[in-house]
Amino acid sequence: MKKQLEQEPPLFSKAIARTPCRNLVNGLTTAHLGAPDYEKALAQHREYIRALRTCGLEVIVLEADDNYPDSTFVEDTALLTPRCAVITRPGAPSRRGEVDAVRDALREHYANIQSIREPGTLEAGDVMMVGDHCYIGLSRRTNEAGARQLIEILETCGMTGSTVTLKNVLHLKSGVAYLKNNNLLATGEFPSKPEFQRFNILKIHLDESYAANCVWINGSVLVPKGFPKASATIQEAGYDTIEVDVSEFQKLDGGLSCLSLRF
Numbered sequence: 001m002k003k004q005l006e007q008e009p010p011l012f013s014k015a016i017a018r019t020p021c022r023n024l025v026n027g028l029t030t031a032h033l034g035a036p037d038y039e040k041a042l043a044q045h046r047e048y049i050r051a052l053r054t055c056g057l058e059v060i061v062l063e064a065d066d067n068y069p070d071s072t073f074v075e076d077t078a079l080l081t082p083r084c085a086v087i088t089r090p091g092a093p094s095r096r097g098e099v100d101a102v103r104d105a106l107r108e109h110y111a112n113i114q115s116i117r118e119p120g121t122l123e124a125g126d127v128m129m130v131g132d133h134c135y136i137g138l139s140r141r142t143n144e145a146g147a148r149q150l151i152e153i154l155e156t157c158g159m160t161g162s163t164v165t166l167k168n169v170l171h172l173k174s175g176v177a178y179l180k181n182n183n184l185l186a187t188g189e190f191p192s193k194p195e196f197q198r199f200n201i202l203k204i205h206l207d208e209s210y211a212a213n214c215v216w217i218n219g220s221v222l223v224p225k226g227f228p229k230a231s232a233t234i235q236e237a238g239y240d241t242i243e244v245d246v247s248e249f250q251k252l253d254g255g256l257s258c259l260s261l262r263f
Contacts, residue, residue, distance in 0.1 A: 091122070125170070129178075
């Protein structure tokens with residue numbers, strides 16, 4: 001029987017997504033799951049957008065750009081807070097041009113847009129926002145200089161940030177997801193991290209670690225299809241879940257959070 005959670009007001013009204021380009025098959029990956037099927041990825045992306053709309057979001061869909069195979073993973077290009085937007089500087093050089101279209105799209109919605117500068121690198125898949133605090137993963141894609149710049153920007157907006165050293169994952173949010181009500185979904189190296197002991201940790205089994213990348217949106221949790229133990233863990237904690245098949249994006253190290261910017 002599901003536990004009743006304290007009702008929280010909607011936090012998000014909009015999302016930005018970007019149509020996968022045909023060059024998606026040449027995207028960066030360490031997954032060793034084979035090449036993605038482009039047409040199937042398009043269908044899955046459309047289903048993902050429908051799920052966002054089911055959660056009450058207006059979805060702004062940017063055009064595909066074959067110059068950037070990984071550009072559908074739009075989350076890495078910006079951090080959107082209630083007080084400012086921060087354009088990132090991706091750690092993968094091939095992705096740095098992705099930020100231009102996202103910056104242009106955000107100008108309509110944010111008066112305060114800041115940017116990470118060289119020598120800093122930062123991808124927002126390494127940033128988990130909990131209230132007014134951001135946990136920033138130090139990874140192959142996000143360095144100390146980028147994290148330091150982000151913390152300085154956050155502090156000018158009345159927010160705070162701290163760093164978390166990563167060992168085994170591409171991005172911080174590959175292994176953790178904050179679900180509100182002090183619940184943190186975590187797998188791998190993260191359940192024992194001192195930084196996260198203040199949370200009620202919902203542990204995801206290692207054999208379903210991909211499912212740790214979930215997205216809380218206005219009371220519902222988007223979960224990847226095909227991970228029944230993870231879904232059961234989330235449901236038992238009192239959340240309604242919406243399953244979305246993102247198998248083609250998993251082949252490129254991408255998860256549910258990677259495919260949109262929510263604000």
